[in-house]
Amino acid sequence: MSRFNWAPTAYKLLNGVLCIYKPDQTPVHMVVESLKSRLCKDLNALPCYQHEILMPSKVKENLQEKSLSLKVDPSGIEDWSEHRLVLGDRYEETDIKIHFVDGISKHSSGVLVLGLGMFGRESVEMIAMSKYLRVYHVKGRFGWATHNFSPKGRILQRTSFKHVTTAKLEKVCAAAQAAHTREMYRLSGVNPDSQEAYEMASSGIIRPAERKTSPVLYSIKCIDFQPPDFTLEIHSINESCLFLRQFIHQLAIKLKTTAVCTAIRRIRYGTFNLQRALVRQQWHLDNIIDNIESNNELLTPERLLIGHLAERVQLPPPSHQYIGHSKGNQHLIGEEVTDDFSDFAKSNEKELIVDSKTCLSKRMPSQNRDPSDTKSSKPL
Amino acid sequence: MRQQDSNLVEAEEVDNTVSVMDKMTQNELSDLNMKQGVVSVHEKGIEPHTSSDEVQNVDEFTLPELSRTSMSLVPYVKRSLTLQKLVMLGVDLDKVQRVKEVSELLLKSDFKKDLLPLFKFLSSIKVPVKDMGKIFTENPLLFKENVQNLELRVGYMIHKKFSLKDIASMAIRCSIFLLMDPHKLDEKLGFLQNTFQLTGQEVRHVAMTYPKILPWRQELIADVRFHIKEFIGFSDSELKEIILKEPSLYMNNKNAMVKRFVYLHNTMLLDHHQVVQWPGVLSSRMFIIKTRHMFLLSLGRAQYDPCQENFVSLKALVTGTDQEFCHNVAKCDVNKFYDFCKTI
Numbered sequence: 001m002s003r004f005n006w007a008p009t010a011y012k013l014l015n016g017v018l019c020i021y022k023p024d025q026t027p028v029h030m031v032v033e034s035l036k037s038r039l040c041k042d043l044n045a046l047p048c049y050q051h052e053i054l055m056p057s058k059v060k061e062n063l064q065e066k067s068l069s070l071k072v073d074p075s076g077i078e079d080w081s082e083h084r085l086v087l088g089d090r091y092e093e094t095d096i097k098i099h100f101v102d103g104i105s106k107h108s109s110g111v112l113v114l115g116l117g118m119f120g121r122e123s124v125e126m127i128a129m130s131k132y133l134r135v136y137h138v139k140g141r142f143g144w145a146t147h148n149f150s151p152k153g154r155i156l157q158r159t160s161f162k163h164v165t166t167a168k169l170e171k172v173c174a175a176a177q178a179a180h181t182r183e184m185y186r187l188s189g190v191n192p193d194s195q196e197a198y199e200m201a202s203s204g205i206i207r208p209a210e211r212k213t214s215p216v217l218y219s220i221k222c223i224d225f226q227p228p229d230f231t232l233e234i235h236s237i238n239e240s241c242l243f244l245r246q247f248i249h250q251l252a253i254k255l256k257t258t259a260v261c262t263a264i265r266r267i268r269y270g271t272f273n274l275q276r277a278l279v280r281q282q283w284h285l286d287n288i289i290d291n292i293e294s295n296n297e298l299l300t301p302e303r304l305l306i307g308h309l310a311e312r313v314q315l316p317p318p319s320h321q322y323i324g325h326s327k328g329n330q331h332l333i334g335e336e337v338t339d340d341f342s343d344f345a346k347s348n349e350k351e352l353i354v355d356s357k358t359c360l361s362k363r364m365p366s367q368n369r370d371p372s373d374t375k376s377s378k379p380l
Numbered sequence: 381m382r383q384q385d386s387n388l389v390e391a392e393e394v395d396n397t398v399s400v401m402d403k404m405t406q407n408e409l410s411d412l413n414m415k416q417g418v419v420s421v422h423e424k425g426i427e428p429h430t431s432s433d434e435v436q437n438v439d440e441f442t443l444p445e446l447s448r449t450s451m452s453l454v455p456y457v458k459r460s461l462t463l464q465k466l467v468m469l470g471v472d473l474d475k476v477q478r479v480k481e482v483s484e485l486l487l488k489s490d491f492k493k494d495l496l497p498l499f500k501f502l503s504s505i506k507v508p509v510k511d512m513g514k515i516f517t518e519n520p521l522l523f524k525e526n527v528q529n530l531e532l533r534v535g536y537m538i539h540k541k542f543s544l545k546d547i548a549s550m551a552i553r554c555s556i557f558l559l560m561d562p563h564k565l566d567e568k569l570g571f572l573q574n575t576f577q578l579t580g581q582e583v584r585h586v587a588m589t590y591p592k593i594l595p596w597r598q599e600l601i602a603d604v605r606f607h608i609k610e611f612i613g614f615s616d617s618e619l620k621e622i623i624l625k626e627p628s629l630y631m632n633n634k635n636a637m638v639k640r641f642v643y644l645h646n647t648m649l650l651d652h653h654q655v656v657q658w659p660g661v662l663s664s665r666m667f668i669i670k671t672r673h674m675f676l677l678s679l680g681r682a683q684y685d686p687c688q689e690n691f692v693s694l695k696a697l698v699t700g701t702d703q704e705f706c707h708n709v710a711k712c713d714v715n716k717f718y719d720f721c722k723t724i
Contacts, residue, residue: 021721021722023667023721023724024724025667079458080457080458080463080464080467081454081455081457081458083457083467085467085470085471085472085473085474085513086453086454086457086463086467086473086474087454087474088472088474088475089474109724265723274722277722279718279721279722280667280721281702281718281721282718
């Protein structure tokens with residue numbers, strides 16, 4: 001039973017940002033359709049018309065009259081043309097507008113951010129502009145390669161993978177991460193040898209200046225290795241699911257073997273984490289409205305305007321840090337998840353920044369070197 | 381608010397209107413011109429024509445009203461006692477008017493003269509009054525039928541030893557069978573009997589448990605039967621057991637059923653016999669089977685062998701809400717289940 005007793009009240013509250021857990025084997029547009037139909041069903045189950053809330057007892061009595069006498073007293077209802085049986089259900093699927101940001105492919109699962117209504121649409125646009133960091137768990141399996149990098153594709157090659165060890169896998173991951181760190185500076189539009197780049201790196205994550213440019217991977221870690229299966233945790237911006245699958249393929253080629261990507265799971269989208277996400281069984285009116293309300297606290301200006309930092313060459317003073325927002329949340333996986341702004345400064349990405357700093361300091365003496373060698377070494 | 385997207389309803393036949401138009405006085409004609417394009421019917425300008433009777437009691441519409449087109453039945457409900465009575469009986473006019481020609485029929489008909497016999501007939505086969513609206517909503521073409529035809533069809537069912545109570549409950553769940561010709565009905569019952577080798581009592585049982593199978597096309601039922609026999613490998617006796625337990629399975633998507641069976645057989649390691657114990661599992665949603673099975677596996681409770689302890693029946697696995705499932709089968713908090721779903 002719903003806690004609402006008047007459908008328009010509930011409908012007005014469907015205005016904001018919703019965070020769901022997209023199941024795999026379902027494309028995003030089907031998820032949106034399913035949400036719409038469920039919301040309509042729940043809204044129409046509530047009283048929608050005046051006669052349903054004014055005197056529901058009288059109307060019920062009339063309908064359940066035992067004999068077929070038609071001397072039913074219609075005094076309970078003055079205007080029959082406003083009855084639900086005449087006008088039909090009040091809400092249709094077209095009444096609910098849902099927009100999504102940075103969807104994931106059909107075979108991936110994970111956190112998906114949706115905007116409902118006008119406010120939701122505006123917020124989703126802001127979220128898109130702020131270029132939040134996304135965290136993925138990407139599963140791969142060594143042994144064969146397929147034409148579309150998925151295990152169900154046409155098999156192109158079979159290889160042995162006996163020589164692959166955890167150490168070798170981690171080494172390749174680290175190399176890829178280093179290559180992407182250089183890419184990160186290129187896309188942010190800042191000279192990596194400059195003071196600005198140093199300050200950016202010390203204040204947090206360096207975001208690409210534009211949305212939908214080439215992908216940037218901030219951290220690649222192997223969190224599980226049980227041959228032939230392995231799991232990587234990837235932090236990235238501007239990626240696509242196809243890119244991640246391709247990445248697994250190229251990683252395996254560096255290891256002198258082949259691999260397919262068996263699963264992609266997004267465990268975090270900026271400030272939206274798994275705790276907030278609603279699984280498919282929870283997609284009901286009350287849960288959705290609660291979720292929208294709880295997500296409103298994430299839509300503060302300083303959180304939404306974070307992405308513009310990269311576009312500004314003039315950085316805020318070094319004391320200006322967003323560590324105050326961090327909330328240590330215990331994850332399902334067990335690792336510490338903090339807010340988008342602070343995690344690079346605080347948690348597991350700390351070594352990345354240390355990395356970039358040492359990288360910068362090493363470069364300092366050889367500033368006059370020809371920059372072409374950095375450009376030629378592209379990331380994986 | 382929603383839009384009325386029903387088909388255009390002509391209130392009266394055009395030639396009919398023209399013939400009456402001749403008789404109209406000049407006054408009425410000018411009134412008609414004045415009223416053209418106005419959406420609401422309940423304008424005061426119309427009332428002089430109906431002033432002799434009380435507005436609420438008049439079932440006939442004035443000419444200006446009838447000569448105007450309307451997108452739906454809504455403007456007529458306030459004035460028409462017929463429509464009001466239908467609403468009182470629970471007929472969903474919004475759904476009914478989407479069927480071609482039904483709204484014209486309802487506007488022209490008089491409740492006492494044309495529609496009451498139908499309701500009386502339904503009452504005579506012991507359909508409760510509260511379910512009559514549902515029957516007409518799902519099957520508006522019933523308004524066009526005359527009572528003799530319906531009596532003939534019900535007579536055929538009684539001849540085939542269906543009790544009146546059975547017929548009433550079948551009519552509530554699948555009112556379309558009231559429109560079926562007795563010859564076709566006979567053919568369908570015979571088809572079911574021959575294909576699945578059923579006895580007379582079993583045919584009645586199948587028709588009773590799932591009457592929607594009666595209007596379903598024979599070829600489709602035969603196709604599904606062939607498909608699941610060849611691809612899943614059920615024997616003839618198992619196919620018969622399935623139609624006795626879950627006739628709706630033969631109206632399902634055959635490929636989806638094979639997919640579910642492949643998962644049950646290859647991943648959950650169930651054999652054909654266990655699936656036939658509760659065949660409804662083949663029509664339940666794949667993600668429900670998958671998530672619940674994987675959750676039970678993670679808890680160490682995925683035990684589908686009835687001879688051992690902690691047995692989980694397929695019915696208990698698939699039916700019920702998540703709360704019921706977690707309370708009765710998984711024996712844990714429902715949030716733990718949802719957290720598990722987020723790791724898949």
